[in-house]
Amino acid sequence: MSQQISPPPTPNRISTLVSKERELSWQIASNLFVSFKYAWAGISYSFQTQRNFRIHLSVCAFAIGLSIFLHLQSVEIAIIAITSGLVLTLELVNTAIESLVDLTVKQTYHDLAKVAKDCAAGAVLVSALVSLLVAATLLLPPLVALIVTAF
């Protein structure tokens, strides 16, 4: 049996899509303040439900705090902040993908659900490892120097 392939979108179809923008959405944020409120609700949900998010947040705060305490250069602190932000951002995306997968397949097993969840978790792991490497490279030399001078 041949598989049905959707035709590429024509300019007319695109303008129809634009005019029906967000038609399927249950609710649309009415202004920027409301958008921030929902964004904060997402961060709060992740914090309350995801143990890994709480661990990563603590480690990131510690790394940034230590980099300030050790008087690292502004660029170095910025690099640590960027890599930390990336980990937390991917944790949020991971939570969103998990929720979408669970919403779609509910409590049934599906190979593609596994791929989606495993890849999302893999993205967090990659960013966490890179972040750890960057933090160790920038923090360890001044930290060791401080410990050596103290004893």
Ligand SMILES: Nc1ncnc2c1ncn2[C@@H]1O[C@H](COP(=O)(O)OP(=O)(O)OP(=O)(O)O)[C@@H](O)[C@H]1O
């Ligand atoms: N519906 C499903 N179909 C197939 N495999 C699934 C399904 N749900 C979960 N899994 C498998 O179980 C693993 C753990 O599921 P879970 O929902 O706890 O993901 P997780 O929340 O990504 O873990 P973490 O919170 O540590 O990132 C997934 O990575 C996936 O391999």
